Amino acid sequence: MRISRRTFAAAAVAVVLVPLSACGSGGDDGGSADASGKVEGNITFQTWNLRANFKDYFEGLVADFEKKYPGTDVKWVDQPAEGYADKISADAAGGTLPDVVNVSPDLVAPLAKAGLALDLDKAAPQYRKEYLEGAWASHEIPGMTGTYAFPWYLNTGPLFYNKSLFEKAGLDPDQPPKTYDEVFSAALQIAQKTDGEVATLANVPTIEDFGRYGVPLMNKEGTGFTFNDAKGVELLTKYKELYDAKALDPQALTATPESSGKKFLTEAVAMNPGSALDLGNFKKQAPHLYNNIGITDQITSTGHVNMYVMGVMVNAQTKQKPAAVAFAHYVTDAAHQMSFAKQVAIFPSTAGSLDDPYFTKEDGTDETRVRVAAAESLKNAVNYTPVLFSEQMKVELRNAVARALQGKESPKEALDNAVKACDRLLQQQG
Amino acid sequence: MASPAVSRVRRQLPSSPWLFAAPGLIVIGAFVLYPFVSTLVNAFTDRRTLVPGEFVGLANFRELLHDDMFWIGLRNSTLYVLGVVPALVILPLLLALLVQKSIPGITFFRSAFYTPVVASIVVVGLIWVWLLDERGLVNALLETVGVGRIGFLSDQWLLLLSAMAVTVWKGLGYYMIIYLAALGNVPRELHEAAAVDGAGAVRRFLTVTVPAVRSTMVLVAALSSVAAFKVFSEVYLMAGPAGGPAGEDTTLVMLVQRTGTGLTGRVGYASAISVVVFVVTVVLMLLVLRADRREER
Numbered sequence: 001m002r003i004s005r006r007t008f009a010a011a012a013v014a015v016v017l018v019p020l021s022a023c024g025s026g027g028d029d030g031g032s033a034d035a036s037g038k039v040e041g042n043i044t045f046q047t048w049n050l051r052a053n054f055k056d057y058f059e060g061l062v063a064d065f066e067k068k069y070p071g072t073d074v075k076w077v078d079q080p081a082e083g084y085a086d087k088i089s090a091d092a093a094g095g096t097l098p099d100v101v102n103v104s105p106d107l108v109a110p111l112a113k114a115g116l117a118l119d120l121d122k123a124a125p126q127y128r129k130e131y132l133e134g135a136w137a138s139h140e141i142p143g144m145t146g147t148y149a150f151p152w153y154l155n156t157g158p159l160f161y162n163k164s165l166f167e168k169a170g171l172d173p174d175q176p177p178k179t180y181d182e183v184f185s186a187a188l189q190i191a192q193k194t195d196g197e198v199a200t201l202a203n204v205p206t207i208e209d210f211g212r213y214g215v216p217l218m219n220k221e222g223t224g225f226t227f228n229d230a231k232g233v234e235l236l237t238k239y240k241e242l243y244d245a246k247a248l249d250p251q252a253l254t255a256t257p258e259s260s261g262k263k264f265l266t267e268a269v270a271m272n273p274g275s276a277l278d279l280g281n282f283k284k285q286a287p288h289l290y291n292n293i294g295i296t297d298q299i300t301s302t303g304h305v306n307m308y309v310m311g312v313m314v315n316a317q318t319k320q321k322p323a324a325v326a327f328a329h330y331v332t333d334a335a336h337q338m339s340f341a342k343q344v345a346i347f348p349s350t351a352g353s354l355d356d357p358y359f360t361k362e363d364g365t366d367e368t369r370v371r372v373a374a375a376e377s378l379k380n381a382v383n384y385t386p387v388l389f390s391e392q393m394k395v396e397l398r399n400a401v402a403r404a405l406q407g408k409e410s411p412k413e414a415l416d417n418a419v420k421a422c423d424r425l426l427q428q429q430g
Numbered sequence: 431m432a433s434p435a436v437s438r439v440r441r442q443l444p445s446s447p448w449l450f451a452a453p454g455l456i457v458i459g460a461f462v463l464y465p466f467v468s469t470l471v472n473a474f475t476d477r478r479t480l481v482p483g484e485f486v487g488l489a490n491f492r493e494l495l496h497d498d499m500f501w502i503g504l505r506n507s508t509l510y511v512l513g514v515v516p517a518l519v520i521l522p523l524l525l526a527l528l529v530q531k532s533i534p535g536i537t538f539f540r541s542a543f544y545t546p547v548v549a550s551i552v553v554v555g556l557i558w559v560w561l562l563d564e565r566g567l568v569n570a571l572l573e574t575v576g577v578g579r580i581g582f583l584s585d586q587w588l589l590l591l592s593a594m595a596v597t598v599w600k601g602l603g604y605y606m607i608i609y610l611a612a613l614g615n616v617p618r619e620l621h622e623a624a625a626v627d628g629a630g631a632v633r634r635f636l637t638v639t640v641p642a643v644r645s646t647m648v649l650v651a652a653l654s655s656v657a658a659f660k661v662f663s664e665v666y667l668m669a670g671p672a673g674g675p676a677g678e679d680t681t682l683v684m685l686v687q688r689t690g691t692g693l694t695g696r697v698g699y700a701s702a703i704s705v706v707v708f709v710v711t712v713v714l715m716l717l718v719l720r721a722d723r724r725e726e727r
Contacts, residue, residue, distance in 0.1 A: 085692045089479045092693065110693035114480035251564055251584045253675035259559075268565060390694040395672055402676035428478070429694050 035123040040071035041320035043327060044098035048310075051078035057343050065330050072323050085391065092116055099318040100328045103149055103311050105387045109141050110429065111313065112148040118314040119146035124325050130334065135349035138309040138383045142222020149311030150332040151349035153340065156307045156381055157275045158370050159299060160282075164292035165270040169193040176296040180213050183271070183299050184238050187247035190270055196246035202260030202269040204252050204401045205239055207394070211384030212300040218386050225386075225422045227397075228415035236404050236411035243405040253402045265289060273298065275345055279366055295370055297377055307381035309349065345371060347378050354379060388426060396421040472701035479695040490702035500703065503682040506590060506665075507707075510681065511658045511714065513594045514601075518654040519647055521598065522605035527639070529606070530613055544603035551600070555667030558596050559583065562668075583668065586678035593664040593679070600664075601657075605650050612646035613639070648722040655714045660707065662687065682707050 050058065062074045077098065079087050085107060091097040097116060111117045120127070120139075127150070128136055135151035163173035169190040177183040187200035207227070211217055215232040218225055242248040249255065249269055264272035265286045282290040298305040312328045314321070330336065337348035338356065345367075347354060354360075359375035362368045400418035403409045409417070448455075473490060477483030494500045529540045546554060561567050562582035569579045582592045616639060624634045640647075662683040665673070671688075673680030680688070682703060690700025 089691065089693050089695065092480055107693060110480055116480070250581060254583060254589070254670045254672070256670055266565065391692045392688065392694065392696075395677065395688060398672050399677040402672075406675060408676065425694070428476075428696060 035118070035314075035321045035325040037322040038071075039069045039323045039326045041323050042073045042075065043100060043318065043320050043323050044075045044077060045100040045327060045331075046098040046102060047076070047078045048084050048102045049078065049081035050102075054340075054343060057340065061331065061336065065327055068330075069323070069326065072327075074327060095317075097315045097317070099315050099320060099324040100331075101313045101315065102152070103313045105138050105149075105309055105311065105383065106385060106389060108139050108148045108311060108313055109387045110390075112141050112144060112146075113429070116316055117148035118316040118318075118321070118325070119148060120150065120314070120325075121146045123314070123321070124329065127329055130350055131332075132349050132351055134381075134383070135309060138387075139311050139313075141387055142218070149313040150328050152310040152312050152332045153337060153346035154307050154309055154349050154378055154381070155275065155346050156298065156305050156374050156378055157273045158295050158297065158374060159271060160264065160274050160278065161271045161294040161296060162264070162267055162269075162289060162292055163294045164288075165190065165194075165198055165267065166294070169198075173292075173294060176294055177299065178297065179301045180235070180238070180299055181301070184242060184247075187242050187270075188245055191242075191245045191247035198268065198270055199249035199252075199263075200247050200270045201242065202249045202252055202263050202272060203255050203257075204248070204398060204405065205235060207386065207389055207397060208306045208384040210235060211382070212298065212302055212304070212306055214302045217384070218388070222386075222388060224426070225419045228412070228419040232415050233412045236401060236415060239401070240405055240407075240411060248405075253405065279370070293366075295366065295373075297373060302382075304380055304382040305377045306384045307378055308385075309383050310346075345374075347375055388429070389422075390425060390429065392425050393422040396425070469701045469704050472698050473705045475698045475701075476696075477698040477701075479691075479693055479697060483698050486698070490699050491706075493699065494702060494706065499677060499680060499685060500682075502678060503680050503685040503703075504706075504710075506679060507659050507661065507682045507710075509590065510594060510597075510661050510665075511655050513591070514597050514658040514661075515651055515655045517594075517598045518601050518605055518658075519651050522602050522650070523609050523639075523643065523647070525602060525606045526609035526613055527635070530610060543606055546600045547603040549600070551663040552667065554596065554600055555664060558592070559668055562592055584675065586674050586676075589669050589674050589679050590665070593661070593668050596664045596668070597658065597661065601654065605654065608646060608650060609643060612643040616642040645722075648718060652715055652718045655718060656711050659711055659714060 045062070047058065058076055058078075062076050065074055066072050088097070088101065088103070088107060088111070092111060092114065097111075103111070108117055112119075128147075131151050135154060136147060138151060139147050139149040141148060159176075161176050166173045166176070166186070169186075170193060171186055171189060177186045183200065190198055190200050205213075207217060210227045210232055213231065213235045215235060216226045216229060239248060243250075243252070249260070249263060251259070251263075255263075260269065260272055261274070261278075263269040264274075265282070267286075267289055279290070279293070282293055300306075312332050314324045314328050318324045332349070334348065334350035334353055337350050338353055338358075340346065341348050341353075342358065347359070354375045358371075360372060362372050397418045400409070400414040400421075403417075404411045404414035472483075474485055474487060475483040476486045476489070525543060529536055529543065559566075563569065564579060564581065564583070568582070573579055580588065582588045620638045620642070621634055624638050629637065660683050661681050665679055665681050666684055666687075669679040673684055673688075686700045686703045686707070689695065689703065690697050
């Protein structure tokens with residue numbers, strides 16, 4: 001049979017294009033929620049930048065699980081912090097999402113909406129009582145019923161301040177500010193005394209700042225943002241005063257957590273949020289700062305600090321549902337969260353764990369002081385980041401804040417525009 | 431002469447050129463053609479990362495017209511071309527003239543000028559961020575000489591200029607090599623004849639060197655204008671993911687990345703922006719080629 005050139009070319013194009021055209025988005029088939037059955041089979045578990053420091057812990061965890069459930073084989077993969085959401089997006093769109101995935105609440109929301117996250121209220125309701133109520137609720141999605149990930153570890157960073165800079169500005173280094181109003185007043189004093197050389201804050205306010213200032217972030221139905229109310233405008237107006245007085249670092253508009261951390265290290269900025277891990281860094285890289293370091297709670301005007309929640313999600317389309325649910329629970333149960341908390345400064349989300357002496361008794365070191373204080377504040381902490389607040393929305397808010405600080409828009413106009421843009425993005429998310 | 435059996439086999443096989451070209455075609459098909467066609471199709475849909483989307487006609491393009499950030503991106507990408515291309519057409523030529531000379535130690539300078547080309551853009555970006563920081567080396571020097579600190583990384587225009595400077599600095603070596611090859615083909619006799627006629631160095635440069643390397647200059651202009659319009663890394667690293675204060679330094683490709691990626695990415699809308707980038711890039715190439723033809727006439 002003779003094959004014409006045209007036919008051959010068409011076939012070649014088809015060979016290239018047809019398989020690729022199958023690379024579409026994940027469907028909306030959430031799969032059966034039934035997770036009962038024998039725990040067996042091969043599953044993949046993906047973590048978020050944990051291999052470098054906790055390789056032994058996770059290898060031990062996987063080996064123990066496989067020993068407890070013969071016939072299971074867990075493949076552990078770890079992804080770098082940078083671009084984690086993009087990696088999950090690509091996997092979700094390509095139908096290659098791992099069976100068990102380390103996620104944060106904002107990552108769970110779109111996956112749940114696309115039918116890719118297993119509803120644990122249906123698949124594993126028996127585990128609910130093992131976790132702190134607030135932590136379990138952090139993976140509920142407004143507008144949907146169900147809970148879409150096991151809560152894993154919690155964190156809330158302390159706020160570090162430079163006692164020496166406070167003292168030079170005539171402030172009592174042992175009485176750090178606790179509320180936003182106290183921070184604003186201290187910041188203006190430091191800027192005035194140092195002629196604008198030392199700023200107190202290095203970052204523009206984020207959605208969590210609005211939350212801790214007492215601004216309502218979303219309506220009850222979860223269908224619209226509300227951070228442009230009078231309280232929100234008040235917060236932004238005060239930040240504008242700080243920016244004009246150089247009490248907020250002039251480079252705050254383009255700052256990243258890394259750049260503001262560096263400014264705190266070089267003593268160009270008087271206060272910076274962080275974690276207990278930072279103390280070792282201060283000791284090594286900035287001994288002068290370390291000798292003058294002050295540690296206080298996160299600034300809040302609501303009485304609640306912000307907590308960050310990590311979760312472990314089960315892929316709704318996994319072929320090994322019983323094994324995936326069992327493993328996700330195994331990683332996040334009280335015993336394993338406690339043992340992970342002893343490896344690194346994180347806090348368990350399981351009920352009663354924070355009452356362990358490890359989180360309640362100080363031994364005189366800064367590390368335990370930070371740990372005990374953080375554990376105490378976590379008991380009534382709030383996750384102020386709205387689950388539906390996407391990366392694009394963060395950019396919209398950040399840009400609006402910057403326009404207000406630069407004086408291009410009034411705080412009211414800027415926040416109205418930000419809410420409008422975020423509401424539009426929310427509608428587009430479906 | 432081939433045997434009848436061999437001739438029969440030859441007749442039955444598809445053209446052998448296609449077989450030889452197949453590996454290349456498959457790679458181009460998979461990594462160029464398919465993404466290109468897919469982007470074109472997506473531009474007319476409301477596709478999102480996890481939702482296939484539906485055909486929406488020109489809705490994405492109509493939305494672009496009312497999107498302030500799109501116009502900011504278009505402005506910045508255009509300014510980038512206007513700022514970077516003249517520098518990348520002229521400076522590497524002057525540099526090539528300098529390092530073309532055979533003097534002791536010139537190899538060191540040639541290598542030194544080429545080093546930024548092979549350096550990672552991330553490393554280069556971070557180094558420049560440290561240098562231009564409010565308390566960085568450059569500001570420390572400016573303060574020493576009494577100029578005072580300049581907000582290279584906090585002012586939207588200075589940020590864009592700083593990013594342009596990094597692009598030019600990093601690209602000098604690459605285009606210098608292209609010019610060096612072209613300069614090697616300029617007949618020495620022309621320079622000698624011009625010198626005998628009394629032409630000085632500047633006159634010889636303008637009347638001998640420039641006409642001789644004009645086609646290379648067009649090539650450099652075309653290559654650098656396309657690269658400049660698609661700028662991403664330098665601005666992203668120096669202005670941050672938000673694109674500078676209030677996003678005022680966002681370029682079109684940054685906007686594509688910001689809009690189209692992540693779990694809630696608007697793939698359809700980002701594809702529409704990509705189509706605009708493609709069209710403008712083609713127009714830029716045509717403009718450069720047209721300018722060249724007009725010069726020739």
